[in-house]
Amino acid sequence: MKAVCWMGKEKMQVHDVPDPKILNPRDAIVRITSTCICGSDLHLYDGLVPTLAQGDILGHEFMGEVVEVGPAVDREKLKVGDRVVVPFTIACGHCESCEQQLWSLCDNSNPNAWVAEKLMGYSPSGLFGYTHMMGGYAGGQAQYARVPFADMGPIKIPEGLKDEQVVFLSDIFPTGYMGAENCDIKPGDTVAIWGCGPVGQFAIRSAFMLGAGRVIAIDHVRDRLKMARDGGAETLNFDEVDVLEALRDMTGNHGPDSCMDAVGMEAWGHGLQFMYDRAKQKLRMAQDRVLVLRECIQACKKGGTVSVPGVYAGFDDKIPLGAFMNKALVFKTGQTHMMRYMKPLLERIQKGEINPEFVISHRLPISQAPDAYKMFRDKQDHCTKVVLDPWAEAAAA
Amino acid sequence: MRHSYGNSSERSSMASYAEMPLILTAGMISAYGLIRRKPTLAASAALSAVGLLALKQNAENVEVGQSKQHTASASFAIRCSPERAYRIWRDFENLPRFMPHLESVATGTGGQSRWTALGPLGSRISWNAEIVDDVENERISWRSLPGSQVENRGMIEFRPGPREGGTIATLRMQYLPPGGAIGKAFATFFGRNPEFAAREDLRRFKSLLEAGEIPTTAGQSHGPRGIHGHLMDMLLRETSNMPSPEMPESMRRTA
Numbered sequence: 001m002k003a004v005c006w007m008g009k010e011k012m013q014v015h016d017v018p019d020p021k022i023l024n025p026r027d028a029i030v031r032i033t034s035t036c037i038c039g040s041d042l043h044l045y046d047g048l049v050p051t052l053a054q055g056d057i058l059g060h061e062f063m064g065e066v067v068e069v070g071p072a073v074d075r076e077k078l079k080v081g082d083r084v085v086v087p088f089t090i091a092c093g094h095c096e097s098c099e100q101q102l103w104s105l106c107d108n109s110n111p112n113a114w115v116a117e118k119l120m121g122y123s124p125s126g127l128f129g130y131t132h133m134m135g136g137y138a139g140g141q142a143q144y145a146r147v148p149f150a151d152m153g154p155i156k157i158p159e160g161l162k163d164e165q166v167v168f169l170s171d172i173f174p175t176g177y178m179g180a181e182n183c184d185i186k187p188g189d190t191v192a193i194w195g196c197g198p199v200g201q202f203a204i205r206s207a208f209m210l211g212a213g214r215v216i217a218i219d220h221v222r223d224r225l226k227m228a229r230d231g232g233a234e235t236l237n238f239d240e241v242d243v244l245e246a247l248r249d250m251t252g253n254h255g256p257d258s259c260m261d262a263v264g265m266e267a268w269g270h271g272l273q274f275m276y277d278r279a280k281q282k283l284r285m286a287q288d289r290v291l292v293l294r295e296c297i298q299a300c301k302k303g304g305t306v307s308v309p310g311v312y313a314g315f316d317d318k319i320p321l322g323a324f325m326n327k328a329l330v331f332k333t334g335q336t337h338m339m340r341y342m343k344p345l346l347e348r349i350q351k352g353e354i355n356p357e358f359v360i361s362h363r364l365p366i367s368q369a370p371d372a373y374k375m376f377r378d379k380q381d382h383c384t385k386v387v388l389d390p391w392a393e394a395a396a397a
Numbered sequence: 398m399r400h401s402y403g404n405s406s407e408r409s410s411m412a413s414y415a416e417m418p419l420i421l422t423a424g425m426i427s428a429y430g431l432i433r434r435k436p437t438l439a440a441s442a443a444l445s446a447v448g449l450l451a452l453k454q455n456a457e458n459v460e461v462g463q464s465k466q467h468t469a470s471a472s473f474a475i476r477c478s479p480e481r482a483y484r485i486w487r488d489f490e491n492l493p494r495f496m497p498h499l500e501s502v503a504t505g506t507g508g509q510s511r512w513t514a515l516g517p518l519g520s521r522i523s524w525n526a527e528i529v530d531d532v533e534n535e536r537i538s539w540r541s542l543p544g545s546q547v548e549n550r551g552m553i554e555f556r557p558g559p560r561e562g563g564t565i566a567t568l569r570m571q572y573l574p575p576g577g578a579i580g581k582a583f584a585t586f587f588g589r590n591p592e593f594a595a596r597e598d599l600r601r602f603k604s605l606l607e608a609g610e611i612p613t614t615a616g617q618s619h620g621p622r623g624i625h626g627h628l629m630d631m632l633l634r635e636t637s638n639m640p641s642p643e644m645p646e647s648m649r650r651t652a
Contacts (some may be wrong), residue, residue, distance in 0.1 A: 003618065007623070010626070013620070015620040017619060021616060023613055023614075024610045025610050026608075026609065026610055052629075053622065053630065053633075055619045055621050055622040055626040055628035056619060056620070057618065064589065072610070092608035093602070093608075094476065094607045094609075095476060096563075107603070107607070108606075108607055108608040108611050111611075111613050112633055113600065119535065132629065132633050137617070137632070138614070138618050142618075148612065149608070
């Protein structure tokens with residue numbers, strides 16, 4: 001099959017690799033019909049997250065048709081022929097974390113848990129197409145994928161919905177939604193969201209679903225700011241204004257009730273802090289550029305909540321813990337507990353409350369994935385979200 | 398009660414600075430072998446280095462008269478009753494399901510059993526063991542019979558906790574590795590360091606009981622690995638510490 005492989009920093013290649021096999025009794029094999037490039041894939045593309053290996057197949061936002069199931073898969077839950085969206089977190093469904101609905105913290109899905117334990121104390125769940133510290137599972141930017149614990153994660157998609165409408169249930173829609181839920185929104189609250197990429201876009205819309213009175217979105221890419229305004233947000237362009245001052249003015253010296261970092265480790269900005277972060281990251285002295293997280297903590301109202309769906313990888317300094325402590329902030333984060341959100345959000349799509357297609361800017365054949373990574377990273381050609389078709393060339397041939 | 402395991406002195410498995418030149422040279426020859434696709438060269442360079450290190454350590458052991466005994470322990474909270482955990486463990490024939498270095502355990506009468514482990518380079522080492530202590534649903538301890546190639550003893554204990562319906566399983570192992578220090582050096586090089594093995598064995602036991610299977614990526618698809626990919630494989634021990642990808646065997650087994 002064809003698969004998008006990470007061959008080194010900024011070096012993606014499409015290779016012919018063996019088709020995946022069932023390796024465990026609860027596995028399934030999915031023939032992928034749509035697969036996407038995620039913002040978090042760009043951190044891998046840029047070589048910033050440790051324990052990725054040359055030859056790894058990336059991709060964790062995919063859907064398709066079940067073509068094979070292992071002997072222990074509950075046929076009531078999943079059978080050959082089902083059309084499914086696969087969540088990016090892998091969860092066994094039976095450990096204490098899963099039992100508490102903390103699906104992205106599953107105890108039993110990371111075969112390399114010991115590596116994660118060295119860095120984090122305890123290991124979160126395995127993820128598709130990410131680093132070996134997070135399991136090293138082959139990803140879904142390919143024609144087929146092996147899905148472990150297949151009777152637990154994948155959600156069946158009813159007839160009448162296009163791939164483009166539902167494929168984002170695999171990550172970014174639930175991730176934006178959980179980011180908003182983590183803001184503890186009370187009716188009428190003001191929520192400030194840094195980052196108007198795909199996750200930020202879904203977070204804006206989710207914040208309104210959860211009762212926010214006002215959403216202020218921050219970015220500097222004009223198309224994305226416009227998309228945020230289309231979603232009902234007021235916007236700030238950090239190239240043009242001082243974000244902290246603008247937020248203070250807009251909220252009557254009160255501060256947003258909650259602040260969301262939907263940017264993560266590769267934040268952009270201006271001034272000394274940004275240069276400092278960037279130099280440290282380039283010198284491999286820090287994995288993350290924590291610019292946005294700093295601003296979130298500074299900007300948030302006293303007793304407010306900081307929600308972090310943006311991905312961070314390492315050990316960082318210059319985080320204003322003094323402000324965090326003295327302002328009595330609440331900090332909420334984590335990889336998305338996917339299985340909590342997939343069903344209710346699918347229902348919202350079915351009811352027409354949201355059509356996630358709005359975020360797509362490019363539909364491309366899988367052969368163009370390497371260029372698509374670069375385009376998405378550099379925000380060229382108005383790129384907001386790329387959906388790849390693994391079979392485009394096969395069909396044309 | 399206290400366990401009867403003495404404080405055996407465990408030597409550090411890390412090579413000292415004096416050994417670095419040897420390791421670096423062997424590493425370079427191995428890397429050359431990997432690049433030129435000469436796996437035999439790579440393996441032999443690595444193995445000679447391990448062998449020399451082992452001889453050196455052996456000599457040191459004799460010199461200072463240190464005990465070569467190794468102990469290891471690990472503890473995991475498992476979401477199942479102590480009864481169920483005990484039942485699975487008490488049937489020693491189940492052990493190879495989560496201890497991949499064991500090929501088989503055959504149980505006989507009177508608490509006796511025959512264990513076969515996979516050694517270096519596909520070799521096999523067998524020994525007989527007996528049960529020393531067996532308290533239903535609480536603990537089991539066993540030891541190899543006198544004269545065994547691998548002298549070892551082990552104990553598993555199941556206590557209720559940390560909450561209703563759960564079990565805290567604690568495993569303690571004590572053994573003299575095959576071939577003394579050479580075996581230990583070999584084992585360390587390939588990631589079968591006793592402490593690590595005990596921990597990962599118990600982690601797999603937990604996964605088997607909770608999820609019904611042990612997570613693995615061994616045998617999955619990937620693109621061309623190159624030097625970087627192969628080095629990561631070794632570093633992460635993904636090939637040596639995974640359950641066997643041999644599907645037919647493992648699929649018939651469900652907890």
